[in-house]
Amino acid sequence: xxxxxxxxxxxxxxxxxxxxxxxxxxxxxxxKLGPGKIPKVAKTSLKNIIGLVCPHAGYMxxxxxxxxxxxxxxxxxxxxxxxxxxxxxxxxxSALAVTNEGFWQTPLGDVEIDSxxxxxxxxxxxxxxxxxxxxxxxxxxxxxxxxxxxLYGSTFKxxxxxxxxxxxxxxxxxxxxxxxxxxxxxxVIIASSDMTHYESQQSAAKKDRQALEAVEAMDEDRxxxxxxxxxxSICGYGPIVAxxxxxxxxxxxxxxxxxxxxxxxxxxxYSSVVGYAAVCFTK
Numbered sequence: 001x002x003x004x005x006x007x008x009x010x011x012x013x014x015x016x017x018x019x020x021x022x023x024x025x026x027x028x029x030x031x032k033l034g035p036g037k038i039p040k041v042a043k044t045s046l047k048n049i050i051g052l053v054c055p056h057a058g059y060m061x062x063x064x065x066x067x068x069x070x071x072x073x074x075x076x077x078x079x080x081x082x083x084x085x086x087x088x089x090x091x092x093x094s095a096l097a098v099t100n101e102g103f104w105q106t107p108l109g110d111v112e113i114d115s116x117x118x119x120x121x122x123x124x125x126x127x128x129x130x131x132x133x134x135x136x137x138x139x140x141x142x143x144x145x146x147x148x149x150x151l152y153g154s155t156f157k158x159x160x161x162x163x164x165x166x167x168x169x170x171x172x173x174x175x176x177x178x179x180x181x182x183x184x185x186x187x188v189i190i191a192s193s194d195m196t197h198y199e200s201q202q203s204a205a206k207k208d209r210q211a212l213e214a215v216e217a218m219d220e221d222r223x224x225x226x227x228x229x230x231x232x233s234i235c236g237y238g239p240i241v242a243x244x245x246x247x248x249x250x251x252x253x254x255x256x257x258x259x260x261x262x263x264x265x266x267x268x269x270y271s272s273v274v275g276y277a278a279v280c281f282t283k
Contacts, residue, residue: 002102002103003101003102003103004102004103004104004105004110005099005102005103005104005105005132005135005136006105007104007105007106007107007142008136008137008138008139008142009139009142009143010106010107012058013056013057013058013059013139013142013143014058014059014063014143014146015059015107016107017107018107018108021106021107021108021146022108022150024059024063025059025063025067025146025147025150026038027063028059028063028064028066028067028147029067029070029071031063031064031067032064033064033065033259033261033265033266034063034064034065034067034068034071035067035068035071037071039070039071039074039075039151040074040075041074041075041078041151041152042074042075042076042077042078043077043078044077044078045077045078045079045080045186046073046076046077046078046079046186046187046188047076047077048076048282048283049072049073049076049077049188049280049281049282050188050189050246050247050250050251050252050281050282050283051188051189051190051191051243051246051247051252051280051281052069052070052072052073052188052189052190052191052278052279052280052281053069053190053191053193053215053240053243053277053278053279054066054069054070054144054147054190054191054192054193054278055192055193055194055195055276055277055278056086056139056140056141056143056144056192056193056194056236057143057194057263057274057276059143060266061263061266061267061274061276062194062263062274062276064259064261064266065259065260065261065276065277065278066144066147066276066278067147068258068259068278069190069258069259069278069279069280070147070148070150070151072258072280073151073188073280074151077186078151078152078155078156078186079152079156079186079187079188080156080157080185080186080187081114081117081156081157081158081159081182081185081186081187081188082148082156082157082158082159082187082188082189082190083117083121083158083159083161083178083182083187083188083189083190084141084144084158084159084160084161084189084190084192085161085163085174085189085190085191085192085236085238085239085242085243086138086140086141086144086160086161086162086163086192086193086236086239087140087162087163087164087166087192087193087235087236087237087238087239088134088138088140088162088163088164089138089139089140089235090134090136090137090138091164092133092134092136092137092138093131093132093133093134093135093136093162093164094129094131094133094134094164095127095129095163095164095165095170096125096127096128096129096161096162096163096164096165096170096174097128097129097130097131097132097133097134097135097161097162097164098118098121098122098128098129098130098131098159098160098161098162099113099118099130099131099132099135099160100113100115100118100119100122100130101113101115101118104142104145104158104160106142106145106146106149107146108145108146108149108150109149109153109154110154111145111148111149111154111156111157111158112154112157112158113157113158113159113160114157114158114159117157117159117181117182117185117187118130118159120181121159121161121177121178121181124177124178124180124181125173125174125176125177125178127165127170127173127174128161128174128177134162134164135160135162138162140162140192140193140235140236141160141162141192143192144190144192145158161174161178163236163238163239163242165238166236166237166238166239166241167238168220168221168224168241170238171220171237171238171239171241171242171245172220172241172242172245174238174242174245174246175220175241175242175243175244175245175246175247175249176245176246176249178242178246179245179246179247179249179250180249182246182250183250189243189246189247190243191236191239191240191242191243192236192239193234193235193236193237193239193240193277194234194235194236194274194275194276195207195208195211195212195232195234195260195274195275195276195277196208196232196233196234196273196274196275197233197235197274197275198233198272198273198274199233199272199273200270200271200272200273201262201264201270201271201273202270204262204273204274204275205260205262205275207230207232208232208234208260208275208277209260210226210230210232211223211226211227211230211232211234212257212260212277212279214226215240215244215255215257215277215279216255216256216257216279217255218244218247218248218252218255218281219244220240220241220244220245223237223240223241223244224237224241243281244281247281250283251283252281252282252283253282253283254281254282255279255280255281255282256279256280256282257277257278257279258278258279258280259276259277259278260275260276260277260278261275261276262274262275262276263276
């Protein structure tokens with residue numbers, strides 16, 4: 001019997017049946033805050049993209065911003081392996097946890113876990129445990145999968161890594177280990193994170209700009225220091241540090257902000273917003 005991690009957010013963060021979900025994803029691409037068109041997926045392996053920062057709120061809020069990241073990925077090519085770093089919001093499981101076997105299911109079908117890659121990563125980074133309980137109810141990684149399945153069907157494998165511990169040395173270590181394992185492979189790394197939570201539009205935009213400038217400079221120390229000193233409530237700061245670290249090891253030359261919006265831009269209430277950013281790391 002195959003091991004399947006069933007979706008916990010279908011019907012909440014995104015639509016629960018396949019047709020409605022496809023339509024919802026298309027609406028994200030076509031949205032006025034999105035890219036404005038549906039991407040034509042390049043049939044080749046990835047050419048330039050090494051990694052992406054993607055938000056993970058409900059699709060009605062952050063979907064259009066996420067669509068910018070997935071649009072750039074689609075036109076760049078098709079990955080064989082997608083490593084997804086996500087923060088652990090639930091508190092369950094190990095401090096750094098990977099799932100190394102089975103399938104993750106969404107309304108769009110099953111995505112296979114890349115056991116070989118997952119196991120090599122745990123050999124390289126001894127701080128990562130194999131632990132399914134950290135992933136059982138966590139949404140940050142799950143919400144990235146339907147976008148990937150919309151583009152690529154079931155032609156890619158995934159390695160989900162959940163960060164309860166997000167300190168700077170650990171995140172850098174994960175990034176370097178993942179880079180070592182992915183060298184020469186046709187792979188992309190996605191850091192799943194929302195930006196500032198529940199502050200005014202003005203405050204969120206100011207704090208997030210500081211953080212995102214450090215991301216664009218590919219300076220994980222500066223980014224981490226901004227998060228700490230300004231008390232920026234970015235939920236996936238560890239995943240972002242790990243991505244910057246991995247991308248540099250894999251030869252990234254540029255990190256570019258594709259889109260930054262807030263929940264206020266979506267619903268028109270600017271008094272208490274959550275920030276969403278899409279960033280693309282290229283060779």
